[in-house]
Amino acid sequence: MAKSKYEYVKSFELADHLLPHTWIVVRIDGRSFHRFSKDHQFKRPNDEQALRLMNECAKAVMEDISDIVFAYGVSDEYSFVFRKTSSLYERRSSKLMSILASLFASTYVMKWSQFFPDKKLQYAPCFDGRAVCYPTEAILLDYLAWRQVDCHINNQYNTCLWMLVEAGKSSEDAQKILKGTQADYKNELLYTQFGINYSTLPEIFRKGSSLFRRKEEEIVKFKDGLPIKRIRSKVVVEHCDIISQQFWEEHAYIIS
Numbered sequence: 001m002a003k004s005k006y007e008y009v010k011s012f013e014l015a016d017h018l019l020p021h022t023w024i025v026v027r028i029d030g031r032s033f034h035r036f037s038k039d040h041q042f043k044r045p046n047d048e049q050a051l052r053l054m055n056e057c058a059k060a061v062m063e064d065i066s067d068i069v070f071a072y073g074v075s076d077e078y079s080f081v082f083r084k085t086s087s088l089y090e091r092r093s094s095k096l097m098s099i100l101a102s103l104f105a106s107t108y109v110m111k112w113s114q115f116f117p118d119k120k121l122q123y124a125p126c127f128d129g130r131a132v133c134y135p136t137e138a139i140l141l142d143y144l145a146w147r148q149v150d151c152h153i154n155n156q157y158n159t160c161l162w163m164l165v166e167a168g169k170s171s172e173d174a175q176k177i178l179k180g181t182q183a184d185y186k187n188e189l190l191y192t193q194f195g196i197n198y199s200t201l202p203e204i205f206r207k208g209s210s211l212f213r214r215k216e217e218e219i220v221k222f223k224d225g226l227p228i229k230r231i232r233s234k235v236v237v238e239h240c241d242i243i244s245q246q247f248w249e250e251h252a253y254i255i256s
């Protein structure tokens with residue numbers, strides 16, 4: 001096709017190809033979900049249905065984009081890890097993160113009523129995105145550990161805060177009580193004042209959600225009364241410890 005005299009404007013676009021042979025992580029995060037969660041009466045400190053909706057969206061993203069090998073989600077955020085050698089969209093940062101953020105957001109809207117059949121979606125949710133390259137496996141695993149530690153710290157803090165508020169403290173007083181306290185103190189407070197053993201709270205709250213593929217044998221049909229099986233790769237959701245090495249040793253295929 002003949003080029004128009006306007007074609008030169010294309011040269012203003014900056015190249016944003018991400019470094020080859022590194023793990024690309026795209027993290028998306030809900031915009032103003034503090035407000036969104038209030039406007040939609042999310043349960044405090046954790047709305048399980050809202051988390052399950054996030055997981056369903058992440059699963060849809062992974063099923064659509066096969067180059068994503070792992071995803072980790074907590075609160076209103078999700079991190080997606082691409083395989084090291086992915087050449088999807090020529091590894092262009094803006095393409096990858098805009099596609100993930102918009103696919104995630106549109107799926108969130110599509111699936112909303114499945115998770116909240118009695119709640120009307122008040123307005124369009126949206127997600128920001130960023131893409132970062134991690135050059136070594138150790139740094140990638142540190143990134144994921146960072147997100148899971150964050151999940152743990154926030155969840156422990158929020159659980160204490162909401163228990164204190166439910167017990168009649170003002171939000172300000174509750175924050176003062178917790179300011180500068182260590183994990184041990186918070187565990188003790190939950191146990192002695194509210195009879196809650198932190199380690200027995202649902203894993204989805206304490207550990208976030210990890211998505212990855214697992215090969216499973218599936219019966220596809222029956223022939224002469226005998227089952228015909230195929231190995232299928234399925235995206236599974238687990239609430240496991242991804243800080244310790246054990247998970248990665250047992251699932252070495254994920255990021256190899």
Ligand code: ATP
Binds near residue numbers: 031076
């Ligand atoms: P930003 O636009 O900068 O991301 P934000 O309001 O989304 O601002 P975040 O730091 O992303 O702030 O925090 C998300 C907030 O959304 C949480 O602090 C919490 O109040 C709320 N939230 C998200 N998911 C849930 C959930 N499953 N249950 C209860 N509250 C939730």
Ligand code: ATP
């Ligand atoms: P990419 O993912 O690279 O953007 P694409 O298939 O979306 O690929 P585009 O160059 O963006 O390719 O072109 C969009 C195409 O969508 C058009 O060529 C046309 O076929 C179709 N399309 C978009 N809007 C309309 C419309 N209003 N009516 C008919 N066809 C449309």
Ligand code: MG
Binds near residue numbers: 029
């Ligand atoms: Mg933010």
Ligand code: MG
Binds near residue numbers: 030031032033034
């Ligand atoms: Mg947010």
Ligand code: MG
Binds near residue numbers: 029030075076077
């Ligand atoms: Mg967030």
Ligand code: MG
């Ligand atoms: Mg297009």
